[in-house]
Amino acid sequence: MFGFSLRPRKAASANTAKERLQILLAHERSGSGGARPDCLPQLQREILEVIRRHMQIGDEAIDIRMERGDELSSLEINIEFPGKLGVN
Amino acid sequence: MSKDLTLEEPMGRVIVVTSGKGGVGKTTTSAAVGAELARRGHKTVVIDFDVGLRNLDMIMGCERRVVFDFINVIQGDAKLKQALIRDRRLENLAVLPTSQTRDKDALTKAGVEKVLDELRKEFDYIICDSPAGIERGAQMAMHFADEAIVVTNPEVSSVRDSDRVLGLLNSITDRAGKTGAEPVKAQVLITRHDKARVDSGEMMTVEDVLEVLAVPLLGIIPESKAVLRASNLGVPVVLDDPSAAAAAYEDAVGRLIGEQIEMRIAADPRRGLLQRLFRRAV
Numbered sequence A: 001m002f003g004f005s006l007r008p009r010k011a012a013s014a015n016t017a018k019e020r021l022q023i024l025l026a027h028e029r030s031g032s033g034g035a036r037p038d039c040l041p042q043l044q045r046e047i048l049e050v051i052r053r054h055m056q057i058g059d060e061a062i063d064i065r066m067e068r069g070d071e072l073s074s075l076e077i078n079i080e081f082p083g084k085l086g087v088n
Numbered sequence B: 001m002s003k004d005l006t007l008e009e010p011m012g013r014v015i016v017v018t019s020g021k022g023g024v025g026k027t028t029t030s031a032a033v034g035a036e037l038a039r040r041g042h043k044t045v046v047i048d049f050d051v052g053l054r055n056l057d058m059i060m061g062c063e064r065r066v067v068f069d070f071i072n073v074i075q076g077d078a079k080l081k082q083a084l085i086r087d088r089r090l091e092n093l094a095v096l097p098t099s100q101t102r103d104k105d106a107l108t109k110a111g112v113e114k115v116l117d118e119l120r121k122e123f124d125y126i127i128c129d130s131p132a133g134i135e136r137g138a139q140m141a142m143h144f145a146d147e148a149i150v151v152t153n154p155e156v157s158s159v160r161d162s163d164r165v166l167g168l169l170n171s172i173t174d175r176a177g178k179t180g181a182e183p184v185k186a187q188v189l190i191t192r193h194d195k196a197r198v199d200s201g202e203m204m205t206v207e208d209v210l211e212v213l214a215v216p217l218l219g220i221i222p223e224s225k226a227v228l229r230a231s232n233l234g235v236p237v238v239l240d241d242p243s244a245a246a247a248a249y250e251d252a253v254g255r256l257i258g259e260q261i262e263m264r265i266a267a268d269p270r271r272g273l274l275q276r277l278f279r280r281a282v
């Protein structure tokens, strides 16, 4: 009758650990979507270059945030520029 | 009368979490201490110095959000602000992850100093999670420290390695080399303390360890199931459900910032046989 209580139920935290690892390692192994961390400095430089063709911004004006997901990842790119557009 | 510059601009304190021996609980401690300081309202950043074996991000639960890292900042590929990951649970907490693909040679003294100087302006506490060993990576993590938390398990090789590390803190660090500077303030944190095994004489007591190392004790962290659970979830143990380990880390942080807190030896509650059989039945 009490058999169910004797079988060790898998703790929920271990499942979370496995899921987190699967998502992270899938990204690390494949560099999925070309979004390998190593390519980001270059991506950042290129974005800055393109934007600088149109307005004057400093190196710190760009902020790239990433969230790696199971099915989808997101890249959020924020560019700050002076209130008055410094158009060339 | 000469003006004391340090009084004009309050500067953050750099605290290295180090041990010599691997796997004793440095990263667990860095995450817990960082989170507890932040929860108490101190602006805190935790830096991963374990270049090539990035792990702090997993323990802090921000592994999916790493874009730039410490090495990118040192090499000028990213600004510090672009590499810092702000914690989603605590607004005062940030993580500076390390590189997964580079090696420890990418750490230069000048580069590390520059980053730490910048962090000192924004943060009250800068916690440096050292890699194991006493080579370059560990030396870089301790070099600019004001204080050290020497993580030690009550076990012969760990205590021996802690002694080596204490020697290095007193000889090769920036403070050790500057005449007139206070030495690095080092304290021992005993972790994975198993009260049952100490009581049965299998494991060295806290007194034994302190007698050998002869430095002040910051705290005693019990061996606790809560630590594995917290690492599975990516939550510093002090931010997860209450546990003996969390309470011990909270006490240790209180002492770190100068509170008088009586030393106590905690342990996970031992379950009776019936409890063990039925705890999951509900």
Ligand SMILES: Nc1ncnc2c1ncn2[C@@H]1O[C@H](COP(=O)(O)OP(=O)(O)OP(=O)(O)O)[C@@H](O)[C@H]1O
Pocket (backbone or CB within 6 Å): B019, B021, B022, B023, B024, B025, B026, B027, B028, B029, B050, B130, B131, B132, B191, B192, B193, B221, B222, B223, B224, B225, B227, B228, B231, B245
């Ligand atoms: N108080 C504790 N109770 C139970 N397990 C613990 C405790 N502290 C640490 N551990 C476990 O010990 C292992 C090593 O911990 P951690 O990664 O923090 O050590 P480390 O010193 O950073 O290791 P490394 O030298 O590889 O960087 C982990 O599996 C962790 O869950």
Ligand SMILES: [Mg+2]
Pocket (backbone or CB within 6 Å): B026, B027, B028, B050, B055, B129, B130, B131
């Ligand atoms: Mg570690």
